[in-house]
Amino acid sequence: MTDETNPDTTDADVMLTPPDPEAHHAIEVVDLYKSFGDLTVLSGIHFHVDRGEVVCVLGPSGSGKSTLLRCINRLEEADLGRVLVDGEDITHPDADVDKVRTRIGMVFQQFNLFPHLNVLRNLTIAPTGVLNTPKDEAEAFAHEMLERVGLSDKATEYPSRLSGGQQQRVAIARALCMRPAMMLFDEPTSALDPELIGEVLDVMRSLADEGMTMMVVTHEMGFAAEVADRIVFMDGGVVVEEGTPDQVLRNPQHERTQRFLRMVDHN
Amino acid sequence: MRQRLASLTPRQRTRVYQVSMYVLAAIVVLVVVFLTDWEKVQKNFFNVDVARDMFPEVITTAAVNTALYTALSFVLGFILALALALMRLSSLRPFRAFAIGYIELFRGLPALITLLFVGFGLPIAFGWRLPGGTLGNGSVGLAIVAGAYMAETIRAGIEAVPKGQVEAARSLGMSRTRTMFTIVLPQAFRIIIPPLTNELVLLIKDTSLFFILGSTPQTKELTKFARDFMSSTRNATPLTVAAILYLLLTLPLTFLVRRLERSAAKGR
Numbered sequence: 201m202t203d204e205t206n207p208d209t210t211d212a213d214v215m216l217t218p219p220d221p222e223a224h225h226a227i228e229v230v231d232l233y234k235s236f237g238d239l240t241v242l243s244g245i246h247f248h249v250d251r252g253e254v255v256c257v258l259g260p261s262g263s264g265k266s267t268l269l270r271c272i273n274r275l276e277e278a279d280l281g282r283v284l285v286d287g288e289d290i291t292h293p294d295a296d297v298d299k300v301r302t303r304i305g306m307v308f309q310q311f312n313l314f315p316h317l318n319v320l321r322n323l324t325i326a327p328t329g330v331l332n333t334p335k336d337e338a339e340a341f342a343h344e345m346l347e348r349v350g351l352s353d354k355a356t357e358y359p360s361r362l363s364g365g366q367q368q369r370v371a372i373a374r375a376l377c378m379r380p381a382m383m384l385f386d387e388p389t390s391a392l393d394p395e396l397i398g399e400v401l402d403v404m405r406s407l408a409d410e411g412m413t414m415m416v417v418t419h420e421m422g423f424a425a426e427v428a429d430r431i432v433f434m435d436g437g438v439v440v441e442e443g444t445p446d447q448v449l450r451n452p453q454h455e456r457t458q459r460f461l462r463m464v465d466h467n
Numbered sequence: 468m469r470q471r472l473a474s475l476t477p478r479q480r481t482r483v484y485q486v487s488m489y490v491l492a493a494i495v496v497l498v499v500v501f502l503t504d505w506e507k508v509q510k511n512f513f514n515v516d517v518a519r520d521m522f523p524e525v526i527t528t529a530a531v532n533t534a535l536y537t538a539l540s541f542v543l544g545f546i547l548a549l550a551l552a553l554m555r556l557s558s559l560r561p562f563r564a565f566a567i568g569y570i571e572l573f574r575g576l577p578a579l580i581t582l583l584f585v586g587f588g589l590p591i592a593f594g595w596r597l598p599g600g601t602l603g604n605g606s607v608g609l610a611i612v613a614g615a616y617m618a619e620t621i622r623a624g625i626e627a628v629p630k631g632q633v634e635a636a637r638s639l640g641m642s643r644t645r646t647m648f649t650i651v652l653p654q655a656f657r658i659i660i661p662p663l664t665n666e667l668v669l670l671i672k673d674t675s676l677f678f679i680l681g682s683t684p685q686t687k688e689l690t691k692f693a694r695d696f697m698s699s700t701r702n703a704t705p706l707t708v709a710a711i712l713y714l715l716l717t718l719p720l721t722f723l724v725r726r727l728e729r730s731a732a733k734g735r
Contacts, residue, residue, distance in 0.1 A: 275634050302640035312635035316653050325649060326639035378639060
């Protein structure tokens, strides 16, 4: 059963004991492979996020960072390898994906708010429908989350009436309404006009300050340097280098990391 | 002549052509107007006495039946189409194959053949008839045909909803089914209301085929009613009345479609 070469991992425990949330990484990715047709996007990824940790994933476009993130809640199915969430193998055929997803909030580059529902309904449709939260309770919590992202006056608006920055903040509130244990951010500011990026990063920063477990795929170097506990640099479908922001951004060891940071700096 | 035309500027030449078109059209109209026996036309197509005799039954029975047949055909056809569209998009190959076969079969057949199968084929083969007489048999027959057309419309609507909508819903823990019914279909229907309304207009007109199933005075729809009235009066006015009533049903719908399409183009 233990075909792992790395003696440091606790895979033996994972296999033998029932999931114990305290004993495992929040997210653990073991030897993950994924290709689209002939194109190999992930080739043997090892990756983890600890509880309460903020991990920013950097890398050039096409490096596989978004695919890695999407494999973690199985929006993308890995070809090989395992993804463990709180120690539970969610790539196992018997895993209840829908249930796992309720514990993982996700924020998309294109916001993906539901255009036919107003803001409040966007926030309550999953809690009432999936978690069976009573309507008044779900709405009260939704108002709380809207206040938290600074949009308490927009509850009855439709998404098309909001700016991009406001839409993304609603999307974050929508994910928070499921009371997730962790949040995945897939380039949350890449579709925004420059002047709207700040308000979204502020919300994310406050989430990190409150101890939310976060995995953030981003191009915002400043945010990564300031907020991340750990930075993972990916290129060509593998993790090239990881460490604290100081280590990776100021003193990169790998030539590919250095080249990437030079290119970003010049922009 | 040719030389004189050639010496004109392009703009003058266009003007000459335009004027000659108007003159030609005026000549045709004048010839028709003078050669037509207007009294005969009036007596046979717009005979007020004949038209008056059609009322009120042409409304209370015929037009009401047309509306009823259309409504039932549309509702049954829509339910069938929704099921077919979902099968067409299913991940299970037998479902997809069945839906594709069904859609191609009934789009390729004349509606009249399908009506005959339902109304006469079933009783001959099994000694068993669908309940509901003309209403039941005709509506089921038309619904079978309309379902095939509307299934493709609904499928197109579902496919027009951005993939990110499904991903967002699934990432919130919604099941496939819940995502389809609460997120995808409401958006798809908004997109396909104009083509579905067009389908309704087609159905209004297709109910004129119900005559083939036989009729009693109570089950006649507009066309059959007008045709029988024409035979008994030896006058074509009933057709004119029926035509006007059809337009009163269809024109508001086509105007509605145009307005919906315009507002859809503007975005919400």
